[in-house]
Amino acid sequence: VDPVANARLAACCEKANVTCHDLWSPLLEKLEGYFDASRLGVPGRRQFADDSYMKLIDCIEYTRMLDDGVQPHKWSEADLMIVGPSRSGKTPLSFFMAQRGYKVANYPLVPDESLPQELWTFPPDRVFALTIAPQKLVGIRSNRMKNLKMSSNSNYAQLVRIQEEVSWCNKLYRQNPKWNVIDTTDTGVEENCATILRHLDKVGVVSMIGNVDNPSTI
Numbered sequence: 315v316d317p318v319a320n321a322r323l324a325a326c327c328e329k330a331n332v333t334c335h336d337l338w339s340p341l342l343e344k345l346e347g348y349f350d351a352s353r354l355g356v357p358g359r360r361q362f363a364d365d366s367y368m369k370l371i372d373c374i375e376y377t378r379m380l381d382d383g384v385q386p387h388k389w390s391e392a393d394l395m396i397v398g399p400s401r402s403g404k405t406p407l408s409f410f411m412a413q414r415g416y417k418v419a420n421y422p423l424v425p426d427e428s429l430p431q432e433l434w435t436f437p438p439d440r441v442f443a444l445t446i447a448p449q450k451l452v453g454i455r456s457n458r459m460k461n462l463k464m465s466s467n468s469n470y471a472q473l474v475r476i477q478e479e480v481s482w483c484n485k486l487y488r489q490n491p492k493w494n495v496i497d498t499t500d501t502g503v504e505e506n507c508a509t510i511l512r513h514l515d516k517v518g519v520v521s522m523i524g525n526v527d528n529p530s531t532i
Contacts, residue, residue: 316355369522370415377412381405383421386432392419393519394510395436398444399423399479400470401454403498403506407444410503411510415521425482438492439517442510445484447499448477 320339327334342353380388382405389395393416396404404420411418421433433441455471458464469475487495494513496506514520 317353318355366523370413373412373415373417373522374409376417377408377419380419381408383430386419386421386430389419389430389432389436392417392436392440394418394440394442394514395433396420396442396444397423397433397493398498399446399451399476399483401451401458402444402446403503404444406503407498407506407510410507414507414511415523416514416519417522423483423486425479438490439494440514440519441490441493442513443483443487443490443493443495444498445480445487445495446497448473448480450499451476451480 317339320336324334324336326332346352376388376391379385380392394411396408396418397420398404400422404422408418408420421430423429452471452473455476459466459468459471464470487493494510496509498506
């Protein structure tokens with residue numbers, strides 16, 4: 315890391331007739347060229363684990379533990395809840411929000427499946443319901459089936475089934491008008507994050523790590 319110390323080490327090795335293998339210098343020199351920057355030459359640099367950093371880790375760990383609808387008895391600790399059909403973008407959005415200092419729970423909606431009681435007791439103005447165009451969801455699920463080598467006989471990615479599923483979800487959303495509906499068909503995770511941040515600001519839910527006006531900032 316330190317060019318001066320590295321040069322002295324190489325000289326000592328040469329004097330003692332010991333082979334010196336410098337693995338870092340060639341890599342660092344290339345990186346300096348790529349990024350048009352110079353190394354600081356300070357060894358031992360680490361992430362400063364202050365209170366804000368530990369709170370961030372807590373948010374990420376909470377969101378990881380409660381991904382995909384598990385442990386509903388802990389949902390009361392969440393800053394927000396994200397619901398939606400499978401592959402509509404719940405998990406990526408949950409972790410994106412967690413990296414901005416929010417504890418996030420998410421739950422996959424399945425037609426005619428009994429919803430946990432904890433969902434009905436969660437503050438409705440902090441529930442974000444995802445919807446998506448059926449045709450877009452067909453493509454996403456088809457790719458997932460290929461990657462997982464799922465049977466082609468499954469109706470998981472069939473358009474008719476998905477249309478029924480999305481229709482059921484949208485009906486559920488209309489029955490809960492205080493939920494915040496987000497269409498993820500043509501929006502990216504940063505845009506959806508920004509939408510959620512604006513709403514949380516209105517209802518007074520504050521990030522555990524301070525100001526996160528820019529959704530791209532971690």
